[in-house]
Amino acid sequence: MSATTQSPTAPDSRTPSKAARLLGDRRLPVAATALLFLVMYGVGLGRYQYYGFAEPQVFLNLFIDNGYLLVAAVGVTFVILSGGIDLSVGSVIGFTTMFTAWLVERQGLPIVVVIPMALAVGAFGGFLMGYVIHNFEIQPFIVTLAGLFLFRGLCLVISKESISIGDSSVSSMAQAQVPLGVGFLSIGAIVALVVLALAFYVLHYTRFGRRVYAIGGNEQSALLMGLPQGGTKIAVYTVSGFCSALAGLLFTLYIQSGDPLHATGMELDAIAAVVIGGTLLTGGSGYVLGTLFGVLVLGLIKSIIQFEGTLSSWWTKIATGVLLCAFILIQRFMTTRKKT
Amino acid sequence: MAEPRPVLEMTGIVKEFPGVRALSDVDFRLFPGEIHALMGENGAGKSTLIKVLTGVYSLDGGTITLDGRSVRFGSPLQAQHAGISTVYQEVNLCPNLSVAENIFIGREPTRMGRIQWKRMRKEAAELVDRLGLDIDVTAPLSSYPLAVQQLVAIVRSVGTGDSDGEGSGTKVLVLDEPTSSLDRDEVQELFRLMRRLKDEGVAILFVSHFLDQIYEICDRMTVLRNGTLVGEHMVGDLDQVGLIQLMIGKALDQLEELHDHQLHSDVGETLVKAEGLGRTGGIAPFDLEIKKGEVLGLAGLLGSGRTELARLLFGADQPDSGKATIGGKQVSLSAPNDAIGAGVAFCSENRKTEGLVPDLTVRENIILALQAARGWTRPIPVSQRDELVAKYIKALDIRPANPEARVGQLSGGNQQKVLLARWLITQPKLLILDEPTRGIDVGAKAEIQKLVVSLSEDGMSVLYIAAELEEVLRLSHTIGVLRDRRLVAQITNGPEITTSRIMETIASGEHQ
Numbered sequence: 001m002s003a004t005t006q007s008p009t010a011p012d013s014r015t016p017s018k019a020a021r022l023l024g025d026r027r028l029p030v031a032a033t034a035l036l037f038l039v040m041y042g043v044g045l046g047r048y049q050y051y052g053f054a055e056p057q058v059f060l061n062l063f064i065d066n067g068y069l070l071v072a073a074v075g076v077t078f079v080i081l082s083g084g085i086d087l088s089v090g091s092v093i094g095f096t097t098m099f100t101a102w103l104v105e106r107q108g109l110p111i112v113v114v115i116p117m118a119l120a121v122g123a124f125g126g127f128l129m130g131y132v133i134h135n136f137e138i139q140p141f142i143v144t145l146a147g148l149f150l151f152r153g154l155c156l157v158i159s160k161e162s163i164s165i166g167d168s169s170v171s172s173m174a175q176a177q178v179p180l181g182v183g184f185l186s187i188g189a190i191v192a193l194v195v196l197a198l199a200f201y202v203l204h205y206t207r208f209g210r211r212v213y214a215i216g217g218n219e220q221s222a223l224l225m226g227l228p229q230g231g232t233k234i235a236v237y238t239v240s241g242f243c244s245a246l247a248g249l250l251f252t253l254y255i256q257s258g259d260p261l262h263a264t265g266m267e268l269d270a271i272a273a274v275v276i277g278g279t280l281l282t283g284g285s286g287y288v289l290g291t292l293f294g295v296l297v298l299g300l301i302k303s304i305i306q307f308e309g310t311l312s313s314w315w316t317k318i319a320t321g322v323l324l325c326a327f328i329l330i331q332r333f334m335t336t337r338k339k340t
Numbered sequence: 341m342a343e344p345r346p347v348l349e350m351t352g353i354v355k356e357f358p359g360v361r362a363l364s365d366v367d368f369r370l371f372p373g374e375i376h377a378l379m380g381e382n383g384a385g386k387s388t389l390i391k392v393l394t395g396v397y398s399l400d401g402g403t404i405t406l407d408g409r410s411v412r413f414g415s416p417l418q419a420q421h422a423g424i425s426t427v428y429q430e431v432n433l434c435p436n437l438s439v440a441e442n443i444f445i446g447r448e449p450t451r452m453g454r455i456q457w458k459r460m461r462k463e464a465a466e467l468v469d470r471l472g473l474d475i476d477v478t479a480p481l482s483s484y485p486l487a488v489q490q491l492v493a494i495v496r497s498v499g500t501g502d503s504d505g506e507g508s509g510t511k512v513l514v515l516d517e518p519t520s521s522l523d524r525d526e527v528q529e530l531f532r533l534m535r536r537l538k539d540e541g542v543a544i545l546f547v548s549h550f551l552d553q554i555y556e557i558c559d560r561m562t563v564l565r566n567g568t569l570v571g572e573h574m575v576g577d578l579d580q581v582g583l584i585q586l587m588i589g590k591a592l593d594q595l596e597e598l599h600d601h602q603l604h605s606d607v608g609e610t611l612v613k614a615e616g617l618g619r620t621g622g623i624a625p626f627d628l629e630i631k632k633g634e635v636l637g638l639a640g641l642l643g644s645g646r647t648e649l650a651r652l653l654f655g656a657d658q659p660d661s662g663k664a665t666i667g668g669k670q671v672s673l674s675a676p677n678d679a680i681g682a683g684v685a686f687c688s689e690n691r692k693t694e695g696l697v698p699d700l701t702v703r704e705n706i707i708l709a710l711q712a713a714r715g716w717t718r719p720i721p722v723s724q725r726d727e728l729v730a731k732y733i734k735a736l737d738i739r740p741a742n743p744e745a746r747v748g749q750l751s752g753g754n755q756q757k758v759l760l761a762r763w764l765i766t767q768p769k770l771l772i773l774d775e776p777t778r779g780i781d782v783g784a785k786a787e788i789q790k791l792v793v794s795l796s797e798d799g800m801s802v803l804y805i806a807a808e809l810e811e812v813l814r815l816s817h818t819i820g821v822l823r824d825r826r827l828v829a830q831i832t833n834g835p836e837i838t839t840s841r842i843m844e845t846i847a848s849g850e851h852q
């Protein structure tokens with residue numbers, strides 16, 4: 001009997017094989033998206049290098065033109081990682097543009113006062129949705145859909161017309177260029193990158209971040225493990241609301257106007273970027289860095305189509321749709337593969 | 341000697357679910373430095389009592405005192421902070437996180453709010469090591485089998501308390517069927533750990549359906565029957581027969597019956613034949629033959645490839661070498677459908693993730709496989725369906741005997757029975773049972789084993805996997821021994837074969 005105590009369980013019989021681990025590695029989808037980006041960029045270089053595609057500024061413009069989307073997608077990443085969904089993003093962005101434009105132009109408030117107000121409203125909206133989702137146990141899909149209509153409606157309450165912003169401090173902020181050696185970035189792009197870095201830190205180096213992954217992995221288990229799953233969920237939607245409002249501010253800077261129809265459907269772009277970035281829609285697996293590549297890929301599609309010149313901008317949507325399908329299929333394949 | 345004051349006292353506990361009174365007026369107390377068994381049949385209310393204690397369910401009546409203070413927890417988190425660590429019956433961890441994180445999440449070591457990953461991994465590796473587990477703590481939990489996951493859950497609960505400022509150290513450790521998927525050695529490791537904690541003064545509540553384990557490790561036990569308290573006894577004062585009587589309320593002689601039953605010799609022609617069947621990373625190529633009416637038992641330690649062999653035969657994993665015939669016809673085994681079509685049924689060990697649909701009723705869950713086998717366009721006539729369901733609820737003694745109950749609300753053991761019923765109802769030619777008696781009480785265990793015997797007498801072939809060697813030995817005509825993911829021996833059962841002979845084969849990897 002005593003001989004049986006140590007020998008039979010070979011240690012490696014339990015530890016998965018190298019190949020299996022590589023295939024199951026959760027970083028793989030991010031790497032795939034990064035590779036896709038590089039390949040697309042390479043193709044772009046090959047085709048349009050004589051039309052200025054090789055300029056470093058073209059690359060930097062990806063951040064300038066998509067900063068707001070990146071910020072929104074970062075918020076959505078939190079929500080999707082936790083196993084939820086947020087459909088209110090586009091409306092909150094639209095609302096923030098209206099709210100900001102109205103306060104600055106019609107009420108004459110200085111932009112530095114308006115910014116914290118707009119952020120607070122967005123965060124509070126997210127908090128409310130999270131509160132309802134958790135306390136009344138309603139599907140996030142439904143609650144945030146209600147949020148979508150609510151904020152779009154509020155836009156129209158403020159004004160039915162678009163409000164353009166002539167405020168000098170806003171336009172100087174919008175036009176500011178942060179030199180970067182080979183080119184420049186806008187303030188919006190810088191803010192977006194800072195948000196990305198913060199999100200990365202929070203998700204990987206704080207207890208809150210790990211709880212987001214835990215409840216996305218298995219909410220019931222997280223509860224039984226003694227994690228404050230309710231608070232985490234509410235916080236996640238608050239983060240998303242805050243990010244949407246911030247994205248709204250960046251969008252206002254980018255477009256310099258408020259319009260009740262701004263950013264209609266942008267939640268779908270954000271969700272697409274997150275999914276293309278390798279985050280599982282079922283929650284619990286993914287990286288915010290993937291979201292960056294997701295946004296860059298979407299942005300690159302837009303630029304390439306602009307460079308192509310003859311293609312209608314609807315091709316952006318088609319390309320996005322195709323990519324989304326492909327990536328969801330890959331996810332499906334990877335999750336079924338992992339089970340065995 | 342005056343008894344010390346109990347660390348935990350629950351009095352007059354009442355818990356009602358819609359339509360079921362799961363606990364009525366139950367008293368329970370737990371002393372520091374003791375291991376206390378909570379005993380009872382499937383559905384007696386053991387897990388419910390635990391969940392009421394730790395705040396998963398709210399209390400409908402009664403009081404709980406911890407350390408002399410009256411408490412009522414609103415969530416498992418509060419219970420944890422008060423010093424009650426719990427491993428719930430079904431492994432409840434996050435499969436997407438690494439082993440280290442699963443052990444530490446919620447109380448990761450931090451410096452100024454920043455998680456110290458290195459330190460966490462190192463400490464996790466040490467904790468895991470102390471339990472005699474040799475695994476990579478950075479790998480995701482989902483890459484390990486259920487047994488390892490269960491051990492990780494235990495490591496988590498034991499490690500709780502001492503490293504964070506908020507907790508007050510573990511005073512009470514609750515283990516709800518922690519051993520159901522562990523093998524002997526791991527159980528011994530766990531027991532060593534439990535004894536150490538006991539010596540440190542921790543009070544341990546232990547639930548298990550293995551009576552031998554109870555008698556080995558516990559000091560005292562409380563017996564529940566149908567949600568009521570039957571009695572509290574010192575383990576030394578009550579023998580196994582007496583305990584079983586208390587649990588089921590009548591004497592049990594079925595177990596005896598089984599002991600001297602003769603294996604029927606009525607084994608027919610070959611039904612399943614596998615030649616060189618294998619899958620890299622799963623199990624090395626093996627040859628296997630199962631005859632009609634034969635029970636083939638698989639013995640081996642956890643991770644030795646028992647489940648992998650079964651999954652291959654069912655087509656749940658695709659073999660990458662060899663071929664198989666069922667009933668003389670070649671089957672491709674590239675998907676379970678092929679095997680199901682050829683009359684193979686697979687009752688998986690992992691009822692939570694692979695088996696049952698918790699939101700469907702008992703009836704729907706039972707009928708699922710049969711309906712799938714018939715094709716969805718040919719519904720089963722209602723009367724015939726209800727009759728079948730009723731028959732199996734009765735045969736397996738599923739409680740509550742209500743076909744409309746939601747499976748998710750059944751006790752763990754009763755869920756296992758529903759899963760079994762689902763496959764039995766399809767009347768397969770080959771029935772693969774992977775740990776069918778896990779988490780099932782003594783009475784029902786005997787019933788299930790009797791059922792296997794009678795099914796094989798009726799000509800059904802059975803591939804039987806169980807952690808308990810006695811069980812395998814009692815039922816099987818042939819015993820396949822696995823080791824390190826290889827089928828190392830096939831032993832024909834006979835009077836001279838004993839569990840220690842099989843243990844030797846498992847240890848040495850060869851059969852003389």
Ligand SMILES: Nc1ncnc2c1ncn2[C@@H]1O[C@H](COP(=O)(O)OP(=O)(O)OP(=O)(O)O)[C@@H](O)[C@H]1O
Binds near residue numbers: 381384385752779
């Ligand atoms: N969430 C729930 N909703 C409704 N009924 C429930 C729920 N949980 C448990 N029950 C019922 O309460 C009773 C006791 O179940 P419990 O899980 O406590 O049994 P147990 O003693 O742990 O059994 P086992 O040994 O099978 O794990 C059962 O009849 C069960 O069906």
Ligand SMILES: [Mg+2]
Binds near residue numbers: 387516751
């Ligand atoms: Mg139970």
